[in-house]
Amino acid sequence: MPFSTRIPVRFADCDPAGLVYYPVLFHYCHAAMEEFFAARCGTSYARLMAEERIGFPTVNARAEFFVPLVYGDEAEVEVFVSRVGRSSATFEYTIRRAADGVACARATLVQAAMNLDERRAVPVPDKYREAFARSAE
Amino acid sequence: MPFSTRIPVRFADCDPAGLVYYPVLFHYCHAAMEEFFAARCGTSYARLMAEERIGFPTVNARAEFFVPLVYGDEAEVEVFVSRVGRSSATFEYTIRRAADGVACARATLVQAAMNLDERRAVPVPDKYREAFARSAE
Amino acid sequence: MPFSTRIPVRFADCDPAGLVYYPVLFHYCHAAMEEFFAARCGTSYARLMAEERIGFPTVNARAEFFVPLVYGDEAEVEVFVSRVGRSSATFEYTIRRAADGVACARATLVQAAMNLDERRAVPVPDKYREAFARSAE
Amino acid sequence: MPFSTRIPVRFADCDPAGLVYYPVLFHYCHAAMEEFFAARCGTSYARLMAEERIGFPTVNARAEFFVPLVYGDEAEVEVFVSRVGRSSATFEYTIRRAADGVACARATLVQAAMNLDERRAVPVPDKYREAFARSAE
Numbered sequence: 001m002p003f004s005t006r007i008p009v010r011f012a013d014c015d016p017a018g019l020v021y022y023p024v025l026f027h028y029c030h031a032a033m034e035e036f037f038a039a040r041c042g043t044s045y046a047r048l049m050a051e052e053r054i055g056f057p058t059v060n061a062r063a064e065f066f067v068p069l070v071y072g073d074e075a076e077v078e079v080f081v082s083r084v085g086r087s088s089a090t091f092e093y094t095i096r097r098a099a100d101g102v103a104c105a106r107a108t109l110v111q112a113a114m115n116l117d118e119r120r121a122v123p124v125p126d127k128y129r130e131a132f133a134r135s136a137e
Numbered sequence: 138m139p140f141s142t143r144i145p146v147r148f149a150d151c152d153p154a155g156l157v158y159y160p161v162l163f164h165y166c167h168a169a170m171e172e173f174f175a176a177r178c179g180t181s182y183a184r185l186m187a188e189e190r191i192g193f194p195t196v197n198a199r200a201e202f203f204v205p206l207v208y209g210d211e212a213e214v215e216v217f218v219s220r221v222g223r224s225s226a227t228f229e230y231t232i233r234r235a236a237d238g239v240a241c242a243r244a245t246l247v248q249a250a251m252n253l254d255e256r257r258a259v260p261v262p263d264k265y266r267e268a269f270a271r272s273a274e
Numbered sequence: 275m276p277f278s279t280r281i282p283v284r285f286a287d288c289d290p291a292g293l294v295y296y297p298v299l300f301h302y303c304h305a306a307m308e309e310f311f312a313a314r315c316g317t318s319y320a321r322l323m324a325e326e327r328i329g330f331p332t333v334n335a336r337a338e339f340f341v342p343l344v345y346g347d348e349a350e351v352e353v354f355v356s357r358v359g360r361s362s363a364t365f366e367y368t369i370r371r372a373a374d375g376v377a378c379a380r381a382t383l384v385q386a387a388m389n390l391d392e393r394r395a396v397p398v399p400d401k402y403r404e405a406f407a408r409s410a411e
Numbered sequence: 412m413p414f415s416t417r418i419p420v421r422f423a424d425c426d427p428a429g430l431v432y433y434p435v436l437f438h439y440c441h442a443a444m445e446e447f448f449a450a451r452c453g454t455s456y457a458r459l460m461a462e463e464r465i466g467f468p469t470v471n472a473r474a475e476f477f478v479p480l481v482y483g484d485e486a487e488v489e490v491f492v493s494r495v496g497r498s499s500a501t502f503e504y505t506i507r508r509a510a511d512g513v514a515c516a517r518a519t520l521v522q523a524a525m526n527l528d529e530r531r532a533v534p535v536p537d538k539y540r541e542a543f544a545r546s547a548e
Binding site for chain 3: 008010011012027030031034044045046047049050071072
């Protein structure tokens with residue numbers, strides 16, 4: 001089952017045109033991934049980094065932005081993992097305006113499992129592989 | 138001819154893993170687009186917004202991240218417009234590590250011309266259309 | 275009674291030294307002020323700006339940082355208004371580590387009531403004046 | 412002699428009210444401090460952290476904001492060190508609008524010298540102590 005979390009649009013997230021600055025939407029995706037780890041993977045992203053010395057840097061990003069979010073909106077970010085490779089995973093995000101469910105953006109982000117000390121690719125640990133797969137069921 | 142600008146990697150741009158947080162790389166692209174307007178389009182992006190009430194919000198993004206930038210690096214961002222449609226333009230970015238020219242990321246961003254007061258699509262004004270096209274020659 | 279809200283420390287909030295970048299702590303204060311408006315003032319900060327065309331830009335800031343927040347922490351931000359002048363208000367913030375209540379930072383921020391269209395000082399509207407005063411009781 | 416550097420106000424630095432979000436002004440101060448290290452201290456802040464394992468986290472901040480910076484402005488940030496203690500230094504910043512020199516903000520930031528591995532205070536190394544002192548002459 002996909003994971004979903006709500007993120008308030010902050011004053012600082014918006015640009016002089018009154019819209020959420022689009023790199024901030026990628027930040028919302030990352031925040032949702034952090035929440036996903038805590039809720040579904042049995043560890044926080046912080047502990048994953050500190051204790052297992054593993055991170056998931058982004059190697060590929062694709063996104064479409066349909067409807068702008070504006071100051072005063074709340075974002076609802078849904079995330080699931082559509083594919084788990086040997087040392088990477090593909091996260092699918094939908095960002096909706098929480099008030100009415102209108103889809104504002106979709107993003108597909110490929111994250112590589114990386115050892116943080118040696119900065120090289122490592123296999124996705126089995127426990128995360130399973131948690132990732134369950135999000136797509 | 139493509140436009141190129143240098144952007145120092147700031148302390149705040151980097152995450153606890155020591156790498157530039159990937160949404161910040163999109164921010165670098167936007168900063169390069171702002172510089173591109175000032176250098177090649179005969180107006181600043183700020184004046185474009187204030188006086189012509191036109192903005193170019195992002196409607197589609199694709200990016201690949203090859204090599205991480207780290208704190209202490211300087212980014213060199215090259216930008217040109219590969220396609221100009223009726224009311225949108227496709228900007229192509231290459232982000233290199235300035236010290237040795239290593240390509241760190243590539244991004245393709247589609248920007249829609251928007252009237253900021255009515256928040257609706259408008260045709261790309263001719264003067265920008267020409268400046269955009271020249272960047273690809 | 276002071277208002278209190280929790281803010282998760284995000285990956286992006288932390289710098290390469292692993293600590294929350296100190297300007298982000300001011301951002302947490304602003305986020306808490308936004309929540310304070312929604313919870314205590316009968317309007318959101320977004321509606322205040324959009325409908326009443328009033329904002330509260332910061333004119334003076336003082337802060338002490340005792341203990342760093344790190345990635346993995348959650349911040350608890352307490353806010354109350356210690357003084358309401360004719361056209362300004364003084365907000366007092368305490369940022370604690372939510373897990374154990376350790377005080378990490380204190381900030382005093384003076385916000386001026388400003389008409390957003392004319393960018394000039396205006397009196398603090400009475401309804402906010404009262405809500406502000408109640409936070410200190 | 413004080414050190415001075417120019418920082419363009421980016422689209423993303425501005426809020427929906429059209430003004431530079433005030434925590435971003437502290438970010439400008441940090442960026443100026445980074446440039447100050449590179450220009451005056453014989454090392455970059457990045458190398459200071461990586462090679463000497465020393466950082467200068469902020470322990471106290473005071474600032475006044477006189478005139479807002481808006482999108483389209485360029486900031487000129489002047490910095491000097493007014494006091495060097497055993498394990499801290501007091502940096503004085505003036506942020507001006509580059510076009511006309513109007514003072515927009517002043518900030519006084521106390522930075523503590525910290526060993527990044529043990530996260531404890533250390534004496535300010537002599538070479539930086541001297542470079543700091545020269546900035547006030």
